[in-house]
Amino acid sequence: MSPSFSEATRARFERMLARYPDKEAAILPTLHLAQREFGHLSGEAIDYVATLLGFTPARIEGVATFYTMYNRKPVGKYHLQVCRNLSCSLMGAEHLIEHMSRKLGIKPGGTTADGTFTLSTVECLGSCGTAPVMQVNDDYHEDLTEESIDAILDGLRQEHG
Amino acid sequence: MELVLTTHFGNDRYRHADTYEQLGGYAAMRKAFSMPKEEIVAEVRKANLRGRGGAGFPAGVKWGFLPKDLSRPRVLVINADEGEPGTFKDRLIMSRGPHLMIEGIVITSYALTIHNGYVYIRGEFVREAEIVQEAIDEAYAKGYLGKNILGSGYDLEVTVHRGAGAYICGEETSLLNSLEGKRGWPRVKPPFPASVGAFGLPTIVNNVETIADIPWIVTHGGEKFASLGVEKDGGTRLVCVSGPVKKPGVYELPVGISLRSILYEHAGGMQDGKALKAVIPGGSSTPVIRADEIDVGYDIDSMQKIGTMAGSGGVIVIPEGTCMVRALSVLMNFYAHESCGQCTPCREGCGWLARVLRRIENGEGREGDVELILNVCDNMMGRTICPLADAAVMPAQSFIWKFREEFDRHVRDKKCPYGNTF
Ligand SMILES: Cc1cc2nc3c(=O)[nH]c(=O)nc-3n(C[C@H](O)[C@H](O)[C@H](O)COP(=O)(O)O)c2cc1C
Ligand code: SF4
Ligand code: FES
Numbered sequence A: 001m002s003p004s005f006s007e008a009t010r011a012r013f014e015r016m017l018a019r020y021p022d023k024e025a026a027i028l029p030t031l032h033l034a035q036r037e038f039g040h041l042s043g044e045a046i047d048y049v050a051t052l053l054g055f056t057p058a059r060i061e062g063v064a065t066f067y068t069m070y071n072r073k074p075v076g077k078y079h080l081q082v083c084r085n086l087s088c089s090l091m092g093a094e095h096l097i098e099h100m101s102r103k104l105g106i107k108p109g110g111t112t113a114d115g116t117f118t119l120s121t122v123e124c125l126g127s128c129g130t131a132p133v134m135q136v137n138d139d140y141h142e143d144l145t146e147e148s149i150d151a152i153l154d155g156l157r158q159e160h161g
Numbered sequence B: 001m002e003l004v005l006t007t008h009f010g011n012d013r014y015r016h017a018d019t020y021e022q023l024g025g026y027a028a029m030r031k032a033f034s035m036p037k038e039e040i041v042a043e044v045r046k047a048n049l050r051g052r053g054g055a056g057f058p059a060g061v062k063w064g065f066l067p068k069d070l071s072r073p074r075v076l077v078i079n080a081d082e083g084e085p086g087t088f089k090d091r092l093i094m095s096r097g098p099h100l101m102i103e104g105i106v107i108t109s110y111a112l113t114i115h116n117g118y119v120y121i122r123g124e125f126v127r128e129a130e131i132v133q134e135a136i137d138e139a140y141a142k143g144y145l146g147k148n149i150l151g152s153g154y155d156l157e158v159t160v161h162r163g164a165g166a167y168i169c170g171e172e173t174s175l176l177n178s179l180e181g182k183r184g185w186p187r188v189k190p191p192f193p194a195s196v197g198a199f200g201l202p203t204i205v206n207n208v209e210t211i212a213d214i215p216w217i218v219t220h221g222g223e224k225f226a227s228l229g230v231e232k233d234g235g236t237r238l239v240c241v242s243g244p245v246k247k248p249g250v251y252e253l254p255v256g257i258s259l260r261s262i263l264y265e266h267a268g269g270m271q272d273g274k275a276l277k278a279v280i281p282g283g284s285s286t287p288v289i290r291a292d293e294i295d296v297g298y299d300i301d302s303m304q305k306i307g308t309m310a311g312s313g314g315v316i317v318i319p320e321g322t323c324m325v326r327a328l329s330v331l332m333n334f335y336a337h338e339s340c341g342q343c344t345p346c347r348e349g350c351g352w353l354a355r356v357l358r359r360i361e362n363g364e365g366r367e368g369d370v371e372l373i374l375n376v377c378d379n380m381m382g383r384t385i386c387p388l389a390d391a392a393v394m395p396a397q398s399f400i401w402k403f404r405e406e407f408d409r410h411v412r413d414k415k416c417p418y419g420n421t422f
Helices: A007-017 A024-038 A043-053 A057-066 A086-090 A093-104 A146-160 B017-022 B027-033 B037-046 B059-063 B090-096 B098-111 B126-141 B172-179 B208-212 B214-220 B222-228 B259-266 B300-305 B324-338 B344-361 B369-380 B388-413
Strands: A078-083 A117-122 A134-136 A139-141 B075-080 B116-121 B157-162 B203-207 B236-242 B249-254 B276-280 B314-319
Touching: A007 A024, A024 A043, A024 A057, A024 B157, A043 A057, A078 A093, A086 A093, A086 B314, A086 B324, A093 A117, A093 A146, A134 A146, A139 B126, B017 B098, B017 B126, B027 B098, B027 B214, B037 B059, B037 B098, B037 B214, B037 B222, B059 B203, B075 B098, B075 B172, B075 B208, B090 B098, B090 B126, B090 B208, B098 B116, B098 B126, B098 B208, B098 B214, B116 B126, B116 B172, B126 B157, B172 B203, B203 B208, B208 B214, B214 B222, B236 B259, B249 B259, B259 B276, B259 B314, B276 B388, B324 B344, B324 B388, B344 B369, B344 B388, B369 B388
Parallel strands: A078 A117, B075 B116, B075 B203, B116 B157, B236 B314
Antiparallel strands: A078 A134, A134 A139, B236 B249, B276 B314
């Protein structure tokens, strides 16, 4: 079935559209809405956004692929994005990434077989004073240690059931 | 010590309009509405407020570049992309004192006859964008945004626009393309944003901190702000300290304070058992300095005199025991990843730098590799559409100039003396 926005998202979309002078400027916010609604930006999702805004899918695709936050492929329920830039590295990020890889049995870029976790490395998250840092979906987790990561992952696993 | 921004950041309610107002907020806006517009701009000029986004351009001077005629509407864009590694201050302003920024937007827009503002917030800052949006909604509800603000007949719309993960979008023309719904490719300048910016309209782009300073300047006067800092660089700065110091974090300090005092008094000095090796003083794009160079004033001109920059205020502390090849390799991976690819010297050059450094770090460096890096740098510097290429070159050159023996040793011994790890 081809994707489409729920009524609530549709209403958000309309309100957002009214803030901009043209539909082109609404491309990034619409892609954000689409990713939130559909989980990732599949070809069908791109087509849907293109139709909504009146652009070719190629035009929308060209924008979506430029930005790292738009996931063209499915990601796990929890997307663990660990900063690997300098301040975090100085505070032990490399070891934490190895620890997470071992614990989850996946390499950065991979997703656990049950679809719960995707592990990624990212560039500076703008939170270097509380390094090492990772972003899990919308939220930052700061001052990470192996112990705090274990607690976070175990907590999320329980939530997932 | 006089504080411009952070006095109430410990108060959890300060992010809300009611508390902000009880503590004196939005009084500057009322004052500004009673001032002639030119006078507001004149105060900002007197303040010697230099842009806090990294380039340090005087805000009042930039504002003067808008075309004189008002036939085309103008736009204000706030740069909240905060992507420069080592920098995490705009996040603090947005989460602890968003109304400082909003009040600054109202005053600036009023002074420059602007009716549309956009706050471009990096996509990862989901929570910060929510807090800013809530604060904007409160300001609308109080009649400080929207139509006929305070009965003055003046209208202003402000919209939050979220980025989607791209360091380059912090560069102002890339940011404008991204706001317009395009790929974040920097534009060839001229034309400068002040004449052709967002949606083809004359546009002022300012950093969050720059704009958040405006209410204080209006309240206390430009001269007072200027007097907090040094000649030609006024006010305070939010200095971000990261790395293994006792108290990493954001410190609001007078412009011109010594870097030594930032590190050893405010940030508490090095963690136990660590010694200082080097400092990247103004975000990852600024030239590294050695531990014996920190007796310098933290202001734009003093830092420039010793060959580096105060940049975006991001002080990255590097301890003894850190492999400088590895540290630079991490940074060059970053620039290679973030180059937008439009210019050959940047696209190819950043890739080369990352690859050659990786092989040196892995003990596979070849004779002449260090020279190769310096040559690649020469071919990148100043030859591109935007300054990202220079931003990669400055750390690359300075790491080699200041720590050459470490690079040579990696190549000679065919291994990393630090064991290939942090
Ligand atoms: C590669 C690159 C990244 C930048 N990133 C940022 C950023 O994240 N935030 C910012 O305010 N300025 C950033 N800038 C500087 C902006 O281009 C621009 O100078 C600034 O937003 C102007 O505001 P200001 O004068 O108030 O500092 C960046 C510049 C370059 C070249
Ligand atoms: S210098 Fe690099 S980032 Fe800037 S426009 Fe050229 S290729 Fe893109
Ligand atoms: S280096 Fe990791 S958050 Fe900045």
